[in-house]
Amino acid sequence: ILNVEQSPQSLHVQEGDSTNFTCSFPSSNFYALHWYRWETAKSPEALFVMTLNGDEKKKGRISATLNTKEGYSYLYIKGSQPEDSATYLCAFDDGNKLVFGAGTILRVKS
């Protein structure tokens, strides 16, 4: 069974702190890497879909990088705000389906 690992499992930061999470995935059969943001009592929403080694994507204060050769992706949040509190999921895409990691729970205190 394909293994997608995310670390840390949870993170508590102060408002204004910058933070980052890691997603590790197999380097074989890679098609794309997805990041989703999942707020409590809501549905997951896509942040980024990345396909190329070295890809960097940015949306506001959130950015992500991708290394397909070594099988990892980083998600960065600059100047965390309370509204950033959510679970951040990454998913390995083999071109047919997604395999999700267990997620990183972020809590931002004001």
Next chain:
Amino acid sequence: DAEITQSPRHKITETGRQVTLACHQTWNHNNMFWYRQDLGHGLRLIHYSYGVQDTNKGEVSDGYSVSRSNTEDLPLTLESAASSQTSVYFCASSETPGNEQFFGPGTRLTVL
């Protein structure tokens, strides 16, 4: 606006009963997916479909079935509900493989 809906949003049933969860999308997406949310596992894939009459098993398909008779709907059936199937179920769709998936609001199922 296009959307993806699930019904019911909450369901309580008894062990051994057959249960069907509905998923309907108006994106006109070919690809549809069913996941269950479990603590420590994130989202796990149950079944998926690439188009009408196509269905495929995911990681945790035992005890579940799906059918795809049209583009818009992918109902998930629990043939004989078990307590281990108590979970929150999410349906999703995407335009093509490699595109972002759009998720429904989820169905919370409790099997007593």
